[in-house]
Amino acid sequence: MGNIAYIGLGSNIENRLENLREAITALSIVKEINVVNSSSIYETDPVGYEEQDQFLNMVIQVETELTPFELIDACLEIEKNLGRKRLFRWGPRNIDLDILLYNHENIETDKLIIPHPRMHERAFVLIPLLEIHPNVSLPEMEQPLQRLLEAIPDRKGVR
Numbered sequence: 001m002g003n004i005a006y007i008g009l010g011s012n013i014e015n016r017l018e019n020l021r022e023a024i025t026a027l028s029i030v031k032e033i034n035v036v037n038s039s040s041i042y043e044t045d046p047v048g049y050e051e052q053d054q055f056l057n058m059v060i061q062v063e064t065e066l067t068p069f070e071l072i073d074a075c076l077e078i079e080k081n082l083g084r085k086r087l088f089r090w091g092p093r094n095i096d097l098d099i100l101l102y103n104h105e106n107i108e109t110d111k112l113i114i115p116h117p118r119m120h121e122r123a124f125v126l127i128p129l130l131e132i133h134p135n136v137s138l139p140e141m142e143q144p145l146q147r148l149l150e151a152i153p154d155r156k157g158v159r
């Protein structure tokens, strides 16, 4: 398989748990994607736009033959097939798949930015990611992400 990627999942409308489960099933059905690890599921306070319901968030580790661009296309396809509903940017959504990391690569295009540009400030990403990858560090940051998490007050409403 070769490449290792970390994908953040989130849902805060409808049957959130079912939405996450269906997304993981859809990913593992793709023959070039092998889901090798998954974090616990966390209930988290919405950030970015507070007037919405709690999210369920988690992070999975995949091995994949796909390039980063093929992987994001597969994620977008899955969101579409699960009937992704997003009323407005930052608003409630039934499923969200974000590629957080792909190997140790930095990718910056208008279609794809990896590492995910906001992951280092999001406890709802860092906590599940560190659960399955404790000493992860970002390509351009020497210090491990664990240190960054210590800088985020009171785990930012991640339970």
Ligand SMILES: Nc1nc2nc(S)n(CCO)c2c(=O)[nH]1
Pocket: 009, 010, 011, 044, 045, 046, 047, 048, 049, 055, 057, 089, 090, 091, 096, 098, 124
């Ligand atoms: N807790 C929490 N807040 C969020 N705000 C946005 S936007 N999102 C969507 C992910 O970008 C989330 C999320 O997944 N979890």
